[in-house]
Amino acid sequence: MLDLTTSVIRNLDLGHGNYLIEFGVPDSIQQMKPAQFFMIGTPGSEPLLRRPYSVCGLNGTFPDNQRGTAQVLYKVYGKGTRLLSGLGKGAELQVLGPLGNGFDLPDTGRRALLVAGGIGSAPFPLFIRHLAEAGHPAPRMIYGARSQGDLPLLSWFRDSCEEVLLTTDDGSAGEAGRVTQPLERLLEQGEGERLHLYVCGPDPMLKAVARLASRFDVPCDLALEAPMACGFGVCLGCVVPVHGDDGEVRFERVCVDGPVMPAQRMAW
Amino acid sequence: MVDLSVELGPLKLKNPVLTASGTFGYGLEFEPFFDLGSLGGIVSKGLSPRPRHGNPPQRIAETPAGMLNTIGLQNVGVDAFLSEKLPKLEHYDMAVLANVFGETEAEYVEVCKKLDGAPGLAGIELNVSCPNVECGGIAFGNDPRALASVTAACRKATGLPLLVKLSPNVTDIRETARAAEDAGADALSLVNTFVGMAIDVEARRPVLNRVSGGLSGPAIRPLAVHMTWQTYNAVKIPLMGMGGITCARDALEFILAGASAVQVGTSNFVTPTSAADLVNELRDYLEQHGFESVRELVGSLQVES
Structure with missing residues (x-):
């Protein structure tokens, strides 16, 4: 550090x-x-x-x-x-x-599916590079936002991913609606067995994607965001409720225990 | 070479710079940034008889030149502090103070007794801003009688140097300062956070989950310096000053107003090396101004009569 x-x-x-x-x-x-x-x-x-x-x-x-x-x-x-x-x-x-901790690569037999909400696409360029350097195929991405102007680096993502599925709340780009719509269709087609979801965006989106991941039993890592004063574990301002290994709900710090947390640990 | 050492009653410090409870974890979190042994001391996160999970988020909010927090006294508990944290601090040449709180007087006493005689522990600081569940939830520190009672009870429970950390959320801090002094405190720390509130006007909701929280940071510095000066003129025991200190010039305001030592708080979040930097800046100030000892400056404020 x-x-x-x-x-x-x-x-x-x-x-x-x-x-x-x-x-x-x-x-x-x-x-x-x-x-x-x-x-x-x-x-x-x-x-x-x-x-x-x-x-x-x-x-x-x-x-x-x-x-x-x-x-x-x-x-x-x-x-x-x-x-x-x-x-x-x-x-x-x-x-x-x-x-913080960062994204790990998917297990053998699974491919990364990136799910980003607006500025939540921020961690994915470096992740895409890491996947390529580790010999993984280019990932697919579902990129949603309020409107077409809220999809930064879209052309870079289109060049770097196998496919980018777009959704916007107002329908100005891609499918009108939320990222969960194309995601649910993919998972209903049985693709979940070969996927690992990596998700970053606003909390309501993270929660909705986490619910789908749980329903279809797909590994899912969330990159969380929270207001924080220090970033290195002392202010205790950035906690989120999680299920501990003992089953009890406790608070963990987004800054040092995250920002990446497995979706199934969240006790929202 | 200037002399930075100070004494607060029985508590001897090699320099007057400490870190404030709740802003420095258990000290170990700052090992990547600087040698903890460069500080006069550290004050632990507030310790309770048993571990506490703290409050649900949102726990912090930034405000002009400050921040509000409602962490809810999340801590590992006194037993884990003694077994897991304190032994790792023993080799540093600085004073480790344990900050203690409880919801009843008996809980304060329980923690003080467990800490008493712990190897490597230099003293105890009582956080009296905790609600007293036996007295309708009024904070111990807002009621001179409850404050005197809990101070006296802790005084009996430990032979360690005992500091009482005063709450600023009172009409006249001199009353609670005298109550703590009369009940046997060796020194006073002042001030804890000011109760404050921030509102999200778009959502028309409080920003913090618990509505109100404690305000810290440079925003409170003039209020805290004033209270230090008031208290210095009201009691005989030494003072440890804090509230928005970010650099030596800030610390010197407290020292001139009567504080024998200072604590750096919120600034640790912003610049992790703040407290260590402050020690060096203070030494430079003393050298540049021709002082041999920082003790010459304590309470030396010149006021026109």
Whole structure:
């Protein structure tokens, strides 16, 4: 775990409030697993707390990356992300990481199916690269959002996945409705036996996908998000209820016990 | 070489910088960031007789220059602290203080008795902001009589240096400060968090699951410095000051107002090396200003009469 003072290399405006920020990192950070995250602070005393951001890319994830960099995909949502979006080349960043556990590759005989909700697609570019490096076939992806503008990096995902099924709440791209619709059809066709679901997005989506995974008995890993003050296990602000091995429900920390948790452990 | 050592009654510290309860885990979580032995001491997460799961989320909310929390005193319990945490801290040259709370006076006493004589433990800090279930849920620290009673009971239960961590959620902190002093506290820690609330106006709901929480961070610093100054002029026992300290200049405000030592809290979340950095900054300040000892500065505030 490093606490780096680094600087912005570029901060790409992807439109509709979505940005991809790139900053310099030392070699040790290049070992990060997909869905691990950084706590990033911007200069100045406001906001007080750093914000958690999933690692999106490292060396070689995107074709035009500079070496020795990391990328973070984010959407302007509140004070912290708005400040981040205003930073240009050379601006200073305080970056703590790598944090959390990250996605593991699927077991032999299973293929990754990525399920992303809007900006929840952030951890998947690095995961797709990891799958390719480990000799796995390109995964399929179900990518849902409110509207067509809320599907950042869509063309990159289309180039990098075997297939991308789109859903939007307003029907402006792909199927009108939720990611659970195409997912349920796939699982009803019996594909669940050969799949491992990797899911990131808003909590209601995670819950709905987890229910389907449970109904069809498919392994399912969720990359969770929660408000957190520290990112390394001490503030206890980011807990979620989970079923312990003893069957009892307890609180675990998204930052160090997650952010990836098996869906069947969640006690929502 | 400047002298950073301080004494708070029987508690001797090699420097006046500690970390506040609830912001530093059990200390071990910070081992990747710096040598814990560079600190004057640490204060553990609040310990209860048995482990506690804490409150359901959402537990924290950021507010201007601060944060609200309602963690709900989640902790491993005093037994696990003694068997799993404390032994791993023993080799560091710094003071480990155990923060203690209970829902009844008997629970405070039970924890203090278990901690008494534990190898490597330098003292006990009582968290009196916990609701007293035997007195209608009013926090021990908001009622001078209940505060005096629990302090006296813990005083009998342990020979360790005993600090009482005062709540700022009172009309006049000097009353509770005197009550703790008269009941046998060796020193006072001040202040705990201020009760606060944040509302999501879109959802028209409280941001925190438990509606209200404790406010910490730079937002409370002027309030805490004021209370330190008030208390310094009201009691004879030494003080440990805290509330929004992020750097040596913040810490010096408390020291000038009468604190013999300080605790760094919320800042540990933002910059994990905060407390260790502060020790160095404080040494630099003393050297640059020609002081031989930090003790010269305690309560040395010049006030025009």
